[in-house]
Amino acid sequence: MHDEKLVIAVRLPAQPLRRSRTNLVPALFLLPAGIGIGTFVIVPAVLSLAASFFSVPLTGGAWTWVGLANYEHVLTDAAVLQAIGNTIVYSVITIVPSLGIGLCLALLANSVVRGRAFVRTALFLPMTANLVAMAVVFRWLFAFQGGFINQVLGFAGFGAVNWLGDTSTSLLTLAMVGVWRSASFSMMIFFAGLATVPGTIHEATRAEGIRGWTKLTRITLPIMKPTVVFATVVAVLGSIQVFDTVNVMTQGGPQGASETILTMTWKLGFGYFDLGAASALSFLLLVVLVGIGLIQRRVLAGGHK
Structure with a gap:
């Protein structure tokens, strides 16, 4: 009886680790899509929003603030x-x-x-x-x-x-x-x-x-x-x-x-x-x-x- 309790006590800490590994798998599958969305959708959208308040020279250089112009x-x-x-x-x-x-x-x-x-x-x-x-x-x-x-x-x-x-x-x-x-x-x-x-x-x-x-x-x-x-x-x-x-x-x-x-x-x-x-x-x-x-x-x- 005491041996069974000991085995259970030893095995219980392994369950959270197993769950964390299980939760990590979907995140790894979603990571490439997340990187693509962040690189080609979110970042350009943020830059576009910021550029809408500036005069942006196409040849480079500093952006000039124009507000809502x-x-x-x-x-x-x-x-x-x-x-x-x-x-x-x-x-x-x-x-x-x-x-x-x-x-x-x-x-x-x-x-x-x-x-x-x-x-x-x-x-x-x-x-x-x-x-x-x-x-x-x-x-x-x-x-x-x-x-x-x-x-x-x-x-x-x-x-x-x-x-x-x-x-x-x-x-x-x-x-x-x-x-x-x-x-x-x-x-x-x-x-x-x-x-x-x-x-x-x-x-x-x-x-x-x-x-x-x-x-x-x-x-x-x-x-x-x-x-x-x-x-x-x-x-x-x-x-x-x-x-x-x-x-x-x-x-x-x-x-x-x-x-x-x-x-x-x-x-x-x-x-x-x-x-x-x-x-x-x-x-x-x-x-x-x-x-x-x-x-x-x-x-x-x-x-x-």
Whole structure:
């Protein structure tokens, strides 16, 4: 009896050490990601915030304190305000269609019986494509001279349209490309959300004769509320941060008609060499994105309650 107590007394101190080793393993796995996030996200964000209050010479040298002058500049500059307005219009044009098309494609992929794997793969392919490469392809498709779209219009008896070179059509053309891209990602999110609907729900609605639009709006979408909110937030964030397609297809032209917040930020910093104003604009964009994330969290928390 005394020997057993002695063995227990000897082994007990080893348990905290074993627990500490167990807790250390996840930290070691997270360490590379933490270093990457700290180096390429947190540190640049802090430097950008600091630079927004200074005049930063691109060639080096001391930073000059200017206070809120950079924020005043970006909030009163006509070109920046035009870029903000274009971003809002672009978002309005792309978000709702991409969500609607994505939901329809998810329902289609979920309902297909034969060739389901092929249909799912085909619908998801736009999301896997390199966006810069696809922007080059779309620039050729919408080219004024020799573009495929204008050639089709010519065969149909219509005149050529300067899709990317006209102030009235450039942003709309970019929005169509944005819908093509975003709808694929929305489809993937909705398709995953449809898998969370219990099979008993489908059986009950089938027994009650509830189908089609009524089932979708009264039963399926309410159950998928977290998925719908997440897909909406992702679509909003993607539309606000559009850069690649604009930079490749129009570079913000003509006359700033397709300029967005990120392309204007890039021009301020590396085109006009005004790093302070670029930092101020990027920090304002960061505040908006964080605000959208907080709204999403609050909506999801309310739905959970």
